[in-house]
């Protein structure tokens with residue numbers, strides 16, 4: 192699903208800057224998110240694709256459903272900054 196579509200479903204008419212709350216129907220999470228991207232990552236990881244692999248970079252909110260996709264992303268996008276723990 193396209194992230195923008197997800198946002199339209201989950202956060203209708205949300206035009207202020209936060210904090211954001213997850214509106215997913217069965218969400219057990221009662222906390223708030225300071226940024227839309229963080230909320231979106233929560234939605235993807237917890238509701239759309241549980242068991243996903245989140246990118247560990249602090250300013251990156253991508254998540255992947257397969258570890259090799261995350262590894263490829265990490266190599267392509269974060270190759271300057273990320274720690275490499277290949278052995």
Ligand SMILES: [Zn+2]
Nearest residue numbers: 213215218220
């Ligand atoms: Zn939620």
Ligand SMILES: [Zn+2]
Nearest residue numbers: 246248251253
């Ligand atoms: Zn990343």
